[in-house]
Amino acid sequence: MKYPALIIDLKKIEKNTKAVLKQCEKYGISLTAVSKCYCGMLEIASAQLRGGATMIADSRVKNLKKLSKLTVEKMLIRIPMISEADDVVEYADYSMNSELETIKALSASAVKKGKIHKIIFMIDIGDLREGCLPENALNVIGEIVKLKGVRLDGIGANFGCFGGVMPEYDNLHILVELAKKIKSIYGIDLTIISGGNSFTYTTMVEGQCPKEINHFRLGDILLTGYDTRLMEMVPGAEEDAIVLLCEIVEILDKPSKPIGRIEKDAFGNIPYFEDRGIRKRAIFAVGRQDIRIEEVFPLEKGMEILGASSDHMIVDVTDHKGDLKVGSIVPFRLTYGALLAAFTSEYVEKTFI
Numbered sequence: 001m002k003y004p005a006l007i008i009d010l011k012k013i014e015k016n017t018k019a020v021l022k023q024c025e026k027y028g029i030s031l032t033a034v035s036k037c038y039c040g041m042l043e044i045a046s047a048q049l050r051g052g053a054t055m056i057a058d059s060r061v062k063n064l065k066k067l068s069k070l071t072v073e074k075m076l077i078r079i080p081m082i083s084e085a086d087d088v089v090e091y092a093d094y095s096m097n098s099e100l101e102t103i104k105a106l107s108a109s110a111v112k113k114g115k116i117h118k119i120i121f122m123i124d125i126g127d128l129r130e131g132c133l134p135e136n137a138l139n140v141i142g143e144i145v146k147l148k149g150v151r152l153d154g155i156g157a158n159f160g161c162f163g164g165v166m167p168e169y170d171n172l173h174i175l176v177e178l179a180k181k182i183k184s185i186y187g188i189d190l191t192i193i194s195g196g197n198s199f200t201y202t203t204m205v206e207g208q209c210p211k212e213i214n215h216f217r218l219g220d221i222l223l224t225g226y227d228t229r230l231m232e233m234v235p236g237a238e239e240d241a242i243v244l245l246c247e248i249v250e251i252l253d254k255p256s257k258p259i260g261r262i263e264k265d266a267f268g269n270i271p272y273f274e275d276r277g278i279r280k281r282a283i284f285a286v287g288r289q290d291i292r293i294e295e296v297f298p299l300e301k302g303m304e305i306l307g308a309s310s311d312h313m314i315v316d317v318t319d320h321k322g323d324l325k326v327g328s329i330v331p332f333r334l335t336y337g338a339l340l341a342a343f344t345s346e347y348v349e350k351t352f353i
């Protein structure tokens, strides 16, 4: 086996999906699994479907294309580029949109292909990433409903991705009110009111999600089983569904404080070091090109990650009780940003168990 390696336990991926779904079902919310974090790997998407996800969503058409074998409906969740309209209509049943010009391009492409492409119209309720402002939404929707080849099937919002704004009862309710207006003005009964990503899951668990919200797009929490807002595992989920195995390439006793004059490091930061005397330090053959170091956590006790450069991760292992040596393989848990990087890095092996 080659390292670093992501060990992906498909049974546990399925179990984590079931655990999240069990909570969502109590609130009448259907689950769309977001595959962008794992670059649209068929095996993982299939495990999530076995776990009860009803749809797969991705931000990149290229990933949806990889998943075209799956018979479930697929959704593009990054608002499309006009230049990719044909591929969007080909590989996605739904797309999230905020620009009329883009929806017109999708309409033209769908008419050409003899298809109906379903539109989820994105509303920006404060995070200031994608979405039409609520006060302008009805006007734009008035134009969308005139177009052939596309059908307005839902509205949605996203939270916590640019402005750090969290979903709460009041801002989610803007979606609910808008859906009611769409029904009264245009006579359209939307099938999807999409309340957001893993952050909205927490809002739901806390009982703050309006009952009309019926759809989530979940990436992070389905894979990790970890609720980042509550800082706890979803009941019944496993923390080691995906583990990164790394190999030690050096393990030596060294001073804890660097020797010499300190300037900016390779990433533009001026590091600070506390003098803790001589410590046992292991270097792992993995780095910032493969992971986001702030989101890597040792699964074994007595290890403290000190830092990383592009391809070396330095870990204080003085308090580790095991027999570590050069060549030892050690497991780490990753949260979202590190998983995203590891799946994307061609230097990280991916192994299914």
Ligand SMILES: *Cc1c(COP(=O)(O)O)cnc(C)c1O
Binding pocket: 034, 036, 059, 077, 078, 158, 196, 197, 198, 199, 217, 218, 219, 220, 221
């Ligand atoms: C990435 C993304 C998601 C999934 O977010 P998670 O935090 O991984 O659950 C949902 N919706 C949109 C629009 C996204 O871009």
